[in-house]
Amino acid sequence: MRFRRRTRPARLLFALTLTPLLAGCFASAGEESGDATGERGSRLRVALAFPPAENLSPYGADATILSRLGVTEGLTALDANGAATPALARSWQREGDRSWLFTLREATFQDGTAVTPARVAAALTHATEARPAPAALSGVTLTAEPAGGDRLRVTTNSPDPVLPLRLAGPALAVLSPKAYGALGRADPVGTATGPFELTKVTGSTAATLDRFDDYWGGLAHAPGIDARFIADGTARTNALRTGQVDIAEAIPVAQAATLDAATRRETATTRTTSLQLNTRTGPFKDPKLRAAAREAVDTAALAKGVYESHADAGSGIYGPAVTWAAGKREQPVGRAKPTAPRGTTITLATYDNRPELPEAAQVLKQQLEKAGFEVELEVREYARIEGDALAGKFDAFVVARNTLVDTGDPVAVLASDYTCDGGYNLALLCDKDVDRAVAKAERTADTSARQSAALAAEAGILGTDAVVPLVHQRVLTGVATSVEGVLLDPYERTLVGTETRR
Known part of the structure; x- marks a missing residue:
């Protein structure tokens, strides 16, 4: 995937090789910079279990990776009880059996363009044309179009009483027009709306994210994230136990006892x-x-x-x-x-x-x-x-x-x-x-x-x-004692957000 040049200096990104080399890989990523409160904060070092299966396409299994890293958002999100809650849409109402009207909040894409009803409609249209189709669209065909001002109308081919829940799906994240290329491909690098901007992807081994300073939900505490895709569960656990990473998802149950109880989180x-x-x-x-x-x-x-x-x-x-x-x-x-x-x-x-x-x-x-x-x-x-x-x-x-x-x-x-x-x-x-x-x-x-x-x-x-x-x-997540604000939920859609810090 491409790397978009930024005004601030790029950080070195080392390819993940053997577990003993992880400490060296993360050493250059731990530099400090100012956080949202004017204090000095550190980049988060995150070990994820699943390497990208589809080149970080926002439509398939990789959509959850983007959601967990705070890169992408949809019109809605899920609260702790599984109800739809505002995200890029600040409110919505049902107009009839097949039509919903969403009012967008003021927000900016990571490439600097504004989130508008026309651009959101285009993003949802691209999702409907993706192959294979996003699982969230199974059994429904939707059409999206601007409805004047900051409003967006979404119409379905048949009555869909749970459309706001459906639009919370990670695979229906909204990207800027710049993301969409030929053959239905979509590139999330620098084109999403979340608190962290994906700036570089190194194959299936690593990804670099920087804080998105214009995020509508407020400035994230962490200045960025250095993510590594470590398929081996023992290696993920060891990386957390030895202080090479701050957060490690999907700790194997066989490795749970090797971690201090204060660093283990179990989530139903x-x-x-x-x-x-x-x-x-x-x-x-x-x-x-x-x-x-x-x-x-x-x-x-x-x-x-x-x-x-x-x-x-x-x-x-x-x-x-x-x-x-x-x-x-x-x-x-x-x-x-x-x-x-x-x-x-x-x-x-x-x-x-x-x-x-x-x-x-x-x-x-x-x-x-x-x-x-x-x-x-x-x-x-x-x-x-x-x-x-x-x-x-x-x-x-x-x-x-x-x-x-x-x-x-x-x-x-x-x-x-x-x-x-x-x-x-x-x-x-x-x-x-x-x-x-x-x-x-x-x-x-x-x-x-x-x-x-x-x-x-x-x-x-x-x-x-x-x-x-x-x-x-029940999922076990490894979290260093120095880390606060990790987002653990039963739907496994979130992991880091604006309040996550170390």
């Missing part, structure tokens, strides 16, 4: 680890074999063993952090009777960016083999396996998925992951009854009724045995 999240079974091709096209795989899995053993009780046994697509789900959950419907595997060979795959997943996959391999399957296990880095997983190259795939990360709307993940046209359908499920149930939930406006409809759809999905919920995770 809406993330569910599940076993996705390929329903389109291969052995698991047979629902009876899917049922056999589901019966072979001992989720309690995974929660207590692999996750060392830092997770809860799988109870559904939504876990305990989705507090309303337990009282509304329905029993799965339409399940097939299991058949004996009789040595059926399957390929089971996962990724190692989340260190527990390979271990979980190994335990699953043993459980499935005990039930009569022959299992071939494949583990890669996420960036190198996502495409094959979505293309159905594996019979089974273990994935950790935040069920509310895309919109905060419980129906959105169902539409994205389990419908015929879903953009993140790892199970390649295409079931007419499921599609109808999800569509019914999408049409439901009342919050409580929508939740009930979502859980009715969940029951239908679980009834196909296309997905086996394994565990509901």
Whole structure:
């Protein structure tokens, strides 16, 4: 990605190599400069678990990286209770079943241009044309246009009662016109609106961010962020423990005891680890074999063993952090009777960016083999396996998925992951009854009724045995004792913000 020259001196950016070299890499990044209060503050050193899978495209999985680093924003955000709250839009109102009117706040893009209704409309239009489509737009087509003054009108092809929640999705971040190039590409370097401006990306190893001095929400305390993408969980933990980084996300549960208790933060999240079974091709096209795989899995053993009780046994697509789900959950419907595997060979795959997943996959391999399957296990880095997983190259795939990360709307993940046209359908499920149930939930406006409809759809999905919920995770984040203001939320959309400092 390109580097935009700035008026202040550029800081050296060293490529991440071996863990012992991390101290040298971060030494030049720890220089001090003035913060928002006139005091001297230090740049934040952050270790992230997932290297960019799509060259930091704002539309796919990388959108969450940009959101967590405080680079991008949408029209709305989510509060602690999962409700839509103002971001680039300071207010909104529903005009009818298919139309919403948003009033924009006064804000500036990081390239110095003003945030206007026309530019926001153009950004949302680009998102609708992205391929694959952002998960937040699954099941809906929207049109955005200026509505006079500081107002923007967003119209959907069908009634969408949760549009403000949808627009909070990280993949619907607003970028300046300068960001958009040919072939649907979007470059977030220096074109977003958040408190930190992405100034340089070094492949899949590092990124440099500087404080955006014209941020509408006030000047950030930290003058910048030096981020490193460290896929190895032990290396991330060691970097925090030895003082080479200030914040390290996704600490492996096996490494938790090596950190001082004062540096460990455990957060209940809406993330569910599940076993996705390929329903389109291969052995698991047979629902009876899917049922056999589901019966072979001992989720309690995974929660207590692999996750060392830092997770809860799988109870559904939504876990305990989705507090309303337990009282509304329905029993799965339409399940097939299991058949004996009789040595059926399957390929089971996962990724190692989340260190527990390979271990979980190994335990699953043993459980499935005990039930009569022959299992071939494949583990890669996420960036190198996502495409094959979505293309159905594996019979089974273990994935950790935040069920509310895309919109905060419980129906959105169902539409994205389990419908015929879903953009993140790892199970390649295409079931007419499921599609109808999800569509019914999408049409439901009342919050409580929508939740009930979502859980009715969940029951239908679980009834196909296309997905086996394994565990509901609690995320461990390493935070140095000198750091304040880290943003930890169950949706895993935020990490650093204007108040984060050391």
